[in-house]
Amino acid sequence: MTPETLFAAIDATWPAAAKRAVGPWVLRHGAGGGKRVSAATAQALPQRADIAAAEAEMGQYGQDPLFMIRPEDAELDQMLAARGYHVLDPTNVYCTPVARLTDKPVPRVTAFCIWEPLAIMEEIWAQGGIGPERLAVMARAGAKTGILARWNEKPAGAAFASLHETICMVHAVEILPEQRRQGVAQWVMRAAAFWAQKHGATHIAVLCTQANTAANALYSSLGFEIVGQYHYRHKTAQGI
Template sequence: MTSPDLFAATDATWPAAAYTQVGPWVLRDGQGGGKRVSATSPTAEARPADIPQAEAEMTARGQSLLFTLRPEQADIDAALARQGYDIIDPTNLWLAPIERLTDVSLPRVTAFCIWEPLAIMEEIWAKGGIGPERLAVMARAQEKTGILARWNEKPAGTAFAALHQGVCMVHAVEILPEQRRQGVASWVMRAAAFWAAARGARHISVLCTQANDGGNRLYSSLGFEVVGQYHYRQKNPQKVT
């Protein structure tokens, strides 16, 4: 498993409304669904001299000037930095063999795989800032499920998982504040793994910003490994969340 496989899995399991290649750039139409589905990415052929083309295309579409970059695209990253683009949300790509999370059975009535999302799931997501635009992103994915967690006989959290070529990617993990630090997120990830394993998945993956210390500790403790990173470069970064 290599990072490019996970970038493809990210696009498939958290898809933009549309992808358009213009020269050496891939532009995304996010329709308000956040940076991951709105950022422009360079292809292998892109060079710093091509940046004005991407900027012109984003401007013509009424989009914020937002790029997503991997470590191997350092020349473009450096050029954007010189042009006043801020670095936003350095993110880890975590990966584990699926069996690493299916070695412990789920306690009864702890986590349920459900699609379409229940109202309580949408309410929990909304409390974490995941609104209709991101629910629309979920709806665009193909083989998918939502996960509803319960703890102390009450709703505790929710997440979204989808499959792409043997990889289960988990997104939008949201645990209610009063239910945190009790292992709920671990059970959510294990529930996703059991769901995916039953459908032939070989790996499970999750994205986590490097600033999210709690999330990164959780995935490390579950046996995930960091296999890649990416970040954004943006002008006027308050415009896209």
């Protein structure tokens, strides 16, 4: 599984409200849906004038200048640093074969694959800062499901999964604070894997900021491997 394939799956399963190619860029209109759907990415090494043009275009969207920096974007990273951009959210891209997470059945009444989301799922996501704009991102995705977790006979967490070709990307994993450190997230990921397997996926992937030590430890313990990394370069202008 190549990084390029994974980044294509990220784009497809968490889609921007609009995107278009302009010069060396893919520019995204996030409509308030967060950094991933608002960041510009480079298709070729830009010049200074290209950066200024991208900044102006993002300003028209009412977005701060924001660029996603992947491993191949080292020169762009230096150019943006020189322009006063700071690093934001270094992130690991994890992937593993679906079969690695379907070796154990999910216990009964522990995790349910549901779409459209139930009100309780929206409430759980809202507690983690995942509001209507990000729900709109989910609605734009193609083949998808929500996952509702229960533990101790109570709602415990929610997540979103979507397919791109043979990859299932899991996004918006949110476990309620009182239900954490009890293995709930493991069952969420396993439920996503069984759903993915049923729909023909061979691999399952998830994103995790490097600062989230608990989640990184979880994904490593489940057999996920880091297959890519990225961070953002951001400069405050108008408020994203």
